[in-house]
Amino acid sequence: MPVGSQIRFCTTLLAGAAALTFACAIAEEASRNLEATVEASPQMSAKPPAIPAAGPLAEPKSLKQVGLPVEATRAAVPADNPQTPEKIALGQKLFFDGRLSVDGTVACSTCHDPARAFTDGRPASIGVKGRVGQRNAPTVLNALYNKTQFWDGRAKTLEEQAALPITNPSEMGQPNVDAAVAQIAALPEYQQVFRSVFGHPPSGPDLVRAIASYERTQFSFDSPFDHFIAGDKNAISESAKRGWELFNTRARCNKCHALTEEKRDATYFTDNDFHNIGIGIIRHDVVALACQAEQLINSGNTIAVDQAAIQTNMSALGRFLITKKDADIASFKTPDLRNVLITAPYFHDGSQETLWDVMDHYNKGDGIHNPYLDADMQPLALSEGEIDDVVALLATLTSAQYTEHGVKELARQRELSRTNRSQRDTARAFGPKPTQPKPSRSCVTTPPEATPK
C-alpha cells in the first residue's frame, strides 16, 4: 500500500495538529505489518452485498419528533461545518455511492443500510474483495450525539470518522482519501455541486464534511418509549414499564446506559464511557494481545490503529489500542440503545444473536474471571419474567419509522430464543459474585530490564 499518500491526506485533514501529523508519518511500518495480516486472513467471502439504494428511510429526518433533544441536536453541528440543504444532499449522495471505494463495489450504505436502521445485520461487516472485518457495524442513527466515534472511540468527530472506512483495506479499500476524491472529481455530476457548496473542486476535507453533514440529519426518536415519557401512559405495555423500573434498579443497566447514575436518562442511554463487560475475552488471550499491540502501535497513529481494530485479533483489545492503559483492556464504548431491536446481532463483535442472549450475558455477570472486567458487572438474579420485561422495554425504543420491522424482528428473536438460549446460566445468575482475579501483566517480549536506563 502506498503509505506515503496516506500520510499526505493525514497532513491535509489534520493540518495544525502537529502531534497527529507526526504520528501519521510513523504509520509506515505498522501498515506494512498489517497488510501482511490482511492478505493472510482466512475470513474471505465471495463478494460484498449489493449496495442498498437511498429510499425514504435515508431522507434527512424531521426535527419534530417526540423525545428529540432540540438543544443537543443544534449543538452537535460544529462551527466549521454548518448545515446547508445542498451540503446535506451532497453528503447523502456520497453515502450511497460505491464509487468512493477502490473497485466501486462498496458504499457507506453497504454496512449502514437505512432499511436495517443503518446497520448490516451481520456479526462483522463485508468490505471490498469480500474481506470480512472483526467488528459489528453500529448504527449511524443518533451517532451525531456520540462524544467519540467507533466502538473504541478512536475518532472524535464524524468528519474524522468518515475518512477511515474509505482507506481501510477491509472496508472501502482505497490507498488514500485522495484516491477516492479523484474518482469523485472525475464525475461531472459532482464537480458542479462541490463548487457550489464549498467554492472549489472536490477535496478530502470537504468530502468528509459533506458526509458528516448528512449524518447529522439522522436523529431517530419518536418511539413508543418517548410517547410514554411524554405522558402517554398507554404507549408501552405493563411488561415494558416493569422493564424500565428494572433497567434503573436491580438490572443495573443505568450504571452504564445513562448519562449519570443519579437521574434517569430517557434520551441517550449511554454514559459516553468505555467498559469491559466481558465480550470477546473468552475467545481471546487479551493479555498476550496487549503485549503484541504495544509493539505494533507505539506510534499512536490513527490509520495503524484503525487497521489493527478492523483487521486483526487485536480488535478485542478495544479502548486499550488508543490509550494503552491496562485498565482499558477489552473495554468498548457503551452504545446508545435506541432502535436496538433492529440492529442485531449485538456487541462489538456481533457475537450475540438476540436480546435474550444479551440479557443472559448480563444476568450471569459473564467474564468475572477476567481481571479487567468492569466492577459494575455482577450476577443479577433476574427471573425469566424479568428478562422478558427488560427485552420488552428495549423493544419500545424502536422509532416510528421502523415499527413494522420491529414487530417482525421481535417475533423472529422470540422464536429463536425458544429453542436457543446459549448464554443462559441460571445457577450463575442466582449465585454469589465470584472473586475477581487481580490484574497483573508482564510482556515476555519487552521485559522491564530490556528498557534502556
Ligand code: HEC
Ligand atoms: C465494510 C463495512 C463498512 C463500510 C463500507 C463503512 N462502515 Fe462505518 N462502520 C463499520 C464498522 C464495522 C464500524 C465499527 C468499527 C469500529 O468500531 O472499530 C463502523 C463505524 C462507523 C461509525 C461510528 C458509529 C459509532 O456509534 O461509533 C460511523 C459514524 C460510520 N461507521 C459511518 C460510516 C461512513 C460515513 C462510511 C462511508 C464513508 C462508512 N461508515 C463505511 C462498517 C462499515
Ligand code: HEC
Ligand atoms: C458496566 C457497564 C454496562 C452495564 C452495567 C450494562 N451495559 Fe450494556 N453495554 C455496555 C457496553 C460497554 C457495551 C458494548 C460492549 C461490547 O460490545 O463489547 C454494551 C452493549 C449493550 C447492548 C448491545 C448493543 C449493540 O448495539 O450491540 C445491549 C442491547 C445492552 N448493552 C443492553 C444492556 C442492558 C439491558 C443492561 C442491563 C441489564 C446493560 N446493557 C448493562 C455497558 C454496560
